[in-house]
Amino acid sequence: MNYTETIRSAGTPIVEDMLTEEISQLTIDHPGAHDADYRARRNFIARLARDYRENCRQGQRAVIPFISYTEEETEVWRSVYERLDAAHELRASAFYLSAKRRLGITGAEIPQLIDMDRKLRRLTGFRLAPVEGLVEARAFLKWLEKRTMLCTQYVRHHSRPDYTPEPDIIHEAIGHIPNFTNEDFAAFSQFIGRGARIASDEQLEQLSRLYWFTVEFGLIEEGSDIKAFGAGLLSSSGELEHAFSGNVERRPFSIAEVIATPYDYSDIQPVLFVIPSYAELKESTREFIEGFGR
Secondary structure (H helix, E strand, C coil), rough: CCCCCCCCCCCCCCCCHCCCCCCCCCCCCCCCCCHHHHHHHHHHHHHHHHHHHHHHHHCCCCCCCCCCCCHHHHHHHHHHHHHHHHHHHHHHHHHHHHHHCCCHHHHHHHHHHCCCCCCCHHHHCEEEEECCCCHHHHHHHHHHHEEEECCCCCCCCCCCCCHHHHHHHHHHHHHHHHHHHHHHHHHHHHHHHHHHHHCHHHHHHHHHHHHHHHCCCCCEEEECCEEEECCHHHHCHHHHHHHHCCCCEEECCCCCHHCCCCCCCCCCCCCCECCCCCCHEEEEEEHHHHCCCC
Protein backbone atom coordinates (compact mmCIF):
# COMPACT_ATOMS: atom_id res chain seq x y z
CA MET A 1 0.00 0.00 0.00
CA ASN A 2 1.20 3.49 -0.82
CA TYR A 3 0.91 5.80 2.13
CA THR A 4 0.53 8.65 0.70
CA GLU A 5 0.68 12.09 1.31
CA THR A 6 2.11 11.31 3.93
CA ILE A 7 1.41 13.34 6.45
CA ARG A 8 -0.75 15.14 4.10
CA SER A 9 2.36 16.22 2.32
CA ALA A 10 3.64 19.69 1.68
CA GLY A 11 2.37 21.05 -1.59
CA THR A 12 -1.11 19.54 -1.24
CA PRO A 13 -3.84 22.22 -1.03
CA ILE A 14 -5.05 22.81 2.49
CA VAL A 15 -8.58 21.76 3.19
CA GLU A 16 -10.08 25.25 2.80
CA ASP A 17 -8.88 25.26 -0.81
CA MET A 18 -10.62 21.97 -1.55
CA LEU A 19 -14.18 23.32 -1.34
CA THR A 20 -14.75 23.24 -5.08
CA GLU A 21 -17.85 22.05 -6.86
CA GLU A 22 -16.31 18.59 -6.96
CA ILE A 23 -14.50 18.03 -3.67
CA SER A 24 -12.94 14.69 -4.61
CA GLN A 25 -9.93 15.86 -6.58
CA LEU A 26 -8.59 12.48 -7.67
CA THR A 27 -5.42 12.17 -9.68
CA ILE A 28 -5.63 10.41 -13.02
CA ASP A 29 -3.95 7.27 -11.64
CA HIS A 30 -6.30 7.00 -8.63
CA PRO A 31 -8.23 3.68 -8.77
CA GLY A 32 -11.52 5.59 -8.58
CA ALA A 33 -10.63 8.45 -10.92
CA HIS A 34 -12.86 7.23 -13.76
CA ASP A 35 -15.68 5.86 -11.61
CA ALA A 36 -18.43 8.49 -11.58
CA ASP A 37 -20.39 6.74 -8.83
CA TYR A 38 -17.34 6.55 -6.60
CA ARG A 39 -16.53 10.23 -7.14
CA ALA A 40 -20.10 11.18 -6.30
CA ARG A 41 -19.99 9.09 -3.13
CA ARG A 42 -16.68 10.70 -2.13
CA ASN A 43 -18.14 14.15 -2.70
CA PHE A 44 -21.17 13.33 -0.56
CA ILE A 45 -19.04 12.18 2.39
CA ALA A 46 -16.67 15.11 1.94
CA ARG A 47 -19.56 17.59 2.07
CA LEU A 48 -20.66 16.15 5.40
CA ALA A 49 -17.16 16.87 6.75
CA ARG A 50 -17.26 20.36 5.27
CA ASP A 51 -20.61 21.06 6.92
CA TYR A 52 -19.20 19.85 10.24
CA ARG A 53 -16.28 22.28 9.96
CA GLU A 54 -18.54 25.15 8.92
CA ASN A 55 -20.75 24.58 11.97
CA CYS A 56 -17.67 24.56 14.21
CA ARG A 57 -16.38 27.77 12.62
CA GLN A 58 -19.70 29.51 13.19
CA GLY A 59 -19.89 28.40 16.80
CA GLN A 60 -22.84 26.11 16.18
CA ARG A 61 -23.28 22.63 17.62
CA ALA A 62 -21.44 20.18 15.41
CA VAL A 63 -21.82 16.41 15.49
CA ILE A 64 -19.42 14.08 13.69
CA PRO A 65 -21.38 12.65 10.75
CA PHE A 66 -22.65 9.09 10.97
CA ILE A 67 -21.90 7.41 7.65
CA SER A 68 -24.24 4.70 6.44
CA TYR A 69 -21.62 2.66 4.65
CA THR A 70 -22.76 0.64 1.66
CA GLU A 71 -22.42 -3.11 1.42
CA GLU A 72 -19.68 -2.66 -1.17
CA GLU A 73 -17.73 -0.36 1.17
CA THR A 74 -18.22 -2.77 4.05
CA GLU A 75 -16.92 -5.64 1.94
CA VAL A 76 -13.77 -3.65 1.20
CA TRP A 77 -13.32 -3.14 4.95
CA ARG A 78 -13.88 -6.85 5.68
CA SER A 79 -11.43 -7.88 2.98
CA VAL A 80 -8.67 -5.65 4.33
CA TYR A 81 -9.41 -6.47 7.97
CA GLU A 82 -9.40 -10.22 7.39
CA ARG A 83 -6.05 -10.04 5.61
CA LEU A 84 -4.53 -7.96 8.41
CA ASP A 85 -5.97 -9.64 11.49
CA ALA A 86 -3.67 -12.67 11.56
CA ALA A 87 -0.66 -10.50 10.76
CA HIS A 88 -1.54 -8.21 13.66
CA GLU A 89 -1.60 -11.10 16.10
CA LEU A 90 1.92 -11.97 15.06
CA ARG A 91 3.49 -8.56 14.42
CA ALA A 92 1.53 -5.79 16.15
CA SER A 93 2.44 -4.50 19.60
CA ALA A 94 0.49 -5.92 22.54
CA PHE A 95 -0.71 -2.43 23.36
CA TYR A 96 -2.14 -1.97 19.87
CA LEU A 97 -3.99 -5.30 20.04
CA SER A 98 -5.50 -4.32 23.37
CA ALA A 99 -6.44 -0.86 22.11
CA LYS A 100 -8.19 -2.29 19.06
CA ARG A 101 -10.35 -4.40 21.37
CA ARG A 102 -11.07 -1.47 23.71
CA LEU A 103 -12.28 0.60 20.78
CA GLY A 104 -14.45 -2.26 19.55
CA ILE A 105 -12.79 -2.44 16.13
CA THR A 106 -13.71 -5.70 14.43
CA GLY A 107 -14.02 -7.03 10.92
CA ALA A 108 -17.82 -7.07 11.04
CA GLU A 109 -18.42 -3.45 10.10
CA ILE A 110 -16.65 -0.16 9.50
CA PRO A 111 -16.36 1.67 12.84
CA GLN A 112 -17.99 5.07 13.09
CA LEU A 113 -15.74 8.05 13.76
CA ILE A 114 -18.25 9.44 16.24
CA ASP A 115 -18.12 6.25 18.34
CA MET A 116 -14.33 6.12 18.39
CA ASP A 117 -14.21 9.82 19.27
CA ARG A 118 -16.40 9.27 22.34
CA LYS A 119 -14.22 6.41 23.55
CA LEU A 120 -10.98 8.31 23.01
CA ARG A 121 -12.26 11.34 24.89
CA ARG A 122 -12.93 9.14 27.92
CA LEU A 123 -9.56 7.39 27.74
CA THR A 124 -7.07 10.15 26.98
CA GLY A 125 -9.01 13.27 26.09
CA PHE A 126 -7.94 12.96 22.46
CA ARG A 127 -10.53 13.89 19.85
CA LEU A 128 -11.28 13.05 16.23
CA ALA A 129 -12.62 15.43 13.60
CA PRO A 130 -13.79 14.62 10.07
CA VAL A 131 -11.98 16.22 7.14
CA GLU A 132 -12.68 16.27 3.40
CA GLY A 133 -9.31 14.96 2.25
CA LEU A 134 -5.60 15.69 2.31
CA VAL A 135 -4.40 18.61 4.40
CA GLU A 136 -1.13 20.51 4.08
CA ALA A 137 1.48 19.23 6.54
CA ARG A 138 1.70 22.17 8.95
CA ALA A 139 -2.07 22.64 9.08
CA PHE A 140 -2.63 18.94 9.73
CA LEU A 141 0.06 18.59 12.40
CA LYS A 142 -0.96 21.77 14.25
CA TRP A 143 -4.30 20.18 15.13
CA LEU A 144 -2.45 17.57 17.15
CA GLU A 145 -1.47 20.28 19.64
CA LYS A 146 -5.21 20.61 20.34
CA ARG A 147 -5.25 16.84 20.90
CA THR A 148 -7.29 16.44 17.74
CA MET A 149 -6.68 14.06 14.85
CA LEU A 150 -8.19 15.00 11.50
CA CYS A 151 -9.66 11.88 9.87
CA THR A 152 -11.21 11.05 6.54
CA GLN A 153 -14.37 8.93 6.44
CA TYR A 154 -14.51 7.68 2.86
CA VAL A 155 -13.46 4.19 1.76
CA ARG A 156 -10.85 3.34 -0.87
CA HIS A 157 -12.01 2.13 -4.29
CA HIS A 158 -13.35 -1.44 -4.36
CA SER A 159 -11.13 -2.42 -7.30
CA ARG A 160 -8.01 -2.12 -5.14
CA PRO A 161 -8.82 -3.02 -1.53
CA ASP A 162 -5.12 -3.53 -0.86
CA TYR A 163 -4.14 -0.04 -2.04
CA THR A 164 -4.92 3.61 -1.42
CA PRO A 165 -2.91 6.62 -2.57
CA GLU A 166 -4.37 8.64 0.31
CA PRO A 167 -5.65 8.09 3.85
CA ASP A 168 -9.14 6.61 4.11
CA ILE A 169 -11.22 5.40 7.05
CA ILE A 170 -9.47 2.01 6.89
CA HIS A 171 -6.07 3.63 7.31
CA GLU A 172 -7.39 5.92 10.05
CA ALA A 173 -9.32 3.33 12.08
CA ILE A 174 -6.99 0.36 11.76
CA GLY A 175 -3.74 2.31 11.67
CA HIS A 176 -3.91 5.58 13.57
CA ILE A 177 -6.74 5.74 16.06
CA PRO A 178 -5.86 2.86 18.45
CA ASN A 179 -2.53 4.50 19.35
CA PHE A 180 -4.30 7.54 20.79
CA THR A 181 -5.66 5.42 23.64
CA ASN A 182 -2.11 5.52 25.07
CA GLU A 183 -1.45 8.71 27.07
CA ASP A 184 2.28 8.78 26.27
CA PHE A 185 1.53 8.50 22.56
CA ALA A 186 -1.17 11.16 22.86
CA ALA A 187 1.26 13.52 24.63
CA PHE A 188 3.95 12.79 22.02
CA SER A 189 1.45 13.71 19.29
CA GLN A 190 0.63 16.93 21.12
CA PHE A 191 4.35 17.85 21.17
CA ILE A 192 4.48 17.21 17.41
CA GLY A 193 1.58 19.64 16.98
CA ARG A 194 3.23 22.28 19.13
CA GLY A 195 6.40 21.92 17.09
CA ALA A 196 4.52 22.32 13.81
CA ARG A 197 3.01 25.59 15.01
CA ILE A 198 6.36 27.23 15.78
CA ALA A 199 8.68 25.41 13.34
CA SER A 200 10.64 26.99 10.55
CA ASP A 201 10.26 25.40 7.13
CA GLU A 202 13.43 23.38 7.75
CA GLN A 203 12.20 22.25 11.17
CA LEU A 204 8.82 21.33 9.67
CA GLU A 205 10.61 18.98 7.28
CA GLN A 206 12.38 17.45 10.28
CA LEU A 207 9.03 16.98 12.03
CA SER A 208 7.63 15.37 8.90
CA ARG A 209 10.45 12.81 9.00
CA LEU A 210 9.91 12.20 12.71
CA TYR A 211 6.18 11.66 12.08
CA TRP A 212 6.87 9.37 9.15
CA PHE A 213 9.33 7.10 10.95
CA THR A 214 7.19 6.84 14.10
CA VAL A 215 3.47 7.50 13.62
CA GLU A 216 3.38 5.99 10.13
CA PHE A 217 6.18 3.41 10.12
CA GLY A 218 7.36 3.00 13.70
CA LEU A 219 8.53 -0.18 15.39
CA ILE A 220 8.74 -0.68 19.15
CA GLU A 221 10.69 -2.92 21.51
CA GLU A 222 8.51 -5.36 23.40
CA GLY A 223 10.58 -7.52 25.71
CA SER A 224 13.05 -9.32 23.49
CA ASP A 225 10.83 -8.83 20.42
CA ILE A 226 10.24 -6.00 17.99
CA LYS A 227 6.65 -5.15 17.14
CA ALA A 228 4.86 -2.69 14.85
CA PHE A 229 2.90 0.37 15.96
CA GLY A 230 3.02 2.67 12.90
CA ALA A 231 -0.23 3.21 11.01
CA GLY A 232 1.37 2.66 7.62
CA LEU A 233 2.53 -0.76 8.76
CA LEU A 234 -0.59 -1.83 10.64
CA SER A 235 -2.95 -0.95 7.80
CA SER A 236 -0.92 -2.62 5.06
CA SER A 237 -0.24 -6.35 4.96
CA GLY A 238 2.50 -5.80 2.38
CA GLU A 239 4.33 -3.19 4.42
CA LEU A 240 3.92 -5.22 7.61
CA GLU A 241 5.37 -8.35 6.03
CA HIS A 242 8.22 -6.34 4.51
CA ALA A 243 9.06 -4.67 7.85
CA PHE A 244 9.98 -8.01 9.36
CA SER A 245 11.76 -9.42 6.33
CA GLY A 246 15.47 -9.44 5.60
CA ASN A 247 14.95 -6.64 3.07
CA VAL A 248 14.61 -3.81 5.57
CA GLU A 249 17.21 -2.27 7.85
CA ARG A 250 15.90 -1.83 11.41
CA ARG A 251 17.84 0.80 13.34
CA PRO A 252 17.67 1.89 17.02
CA PHE A 253 15.67 5.09 17.34
CA SER A 254 17.60 8.35 17.45
CA ILE A 255 15.91 11.67 16.73
CA ALA A 256 19.14 13.07 15.30
CA GLU A 257 19.33 10.21 12.82
CA VAL A 258 15.61 10.18 12.06
CA ILE A 259 15.41 13.87 11.13
CA ALA A 260 18.43 13.44 8.87
CA THR A 261 16.93 10.47 7.01
CA PRO A 262 14.88 11.25 3.89
CA TYR A 263 12.02 8.99 2.81
CA ASP A 264 10.13 8.18 -0.36
CA TYR A 265 6.43 7.85 0.39
CA SER A 266 5.75 6.19 -2.96
CA ASP A 267 8.01 3.20 -2.38
CA ILE A 268 8.30 0.32 0.08
CA GLN A 269 10.38 1.35 3.09
CA PRO A 270 14.07 0.25 3.15
CA VAL A 271 14.85 1.65 6.63
CA LEU A 272 12.76 1.61 9.82
CA PHE A 273 13.49 2.78 13.37
CA VAL A 274 12.74 0.94 16.61
CA ILE A 275 11.70 3.02 19.63
CA PRO A 276 12.27 1.63 23.15
CA SER A 277 8.86 2.84 24.42
CA TYR A 278 6.18 5.46 23.90
CA ALA A 279 7.35 7.19 27.09
CA GLU A 280 10.89 7.60 25.78
CA LEU A 281 9.59 8.73 22.40
CA LYS A 282 7.52 11.37 24.17
CA GLU A 283 10.45 12.68 26.20
CA SER A 284 12.87 12.71 23.26
CA THR A 285 10.32 14.64 21.20
CA ARG A 286 9.64 17.12 24.01
CA GLU A 287 13.36 17.91 24.29
CA PHE A 288 13.63 18.23 20.52
CA ILE A 289 10.68 20.65 20.29
CA GLU A 290 11.99 22.75 23.18
CA GLY A 291 15.02 23.51 21.00
CA PHE A 292 12.88 25.22 18.35
CA GLY A 293 13.36 28.99 18.19
CA ARG A 294 16.63 28.99 20.09
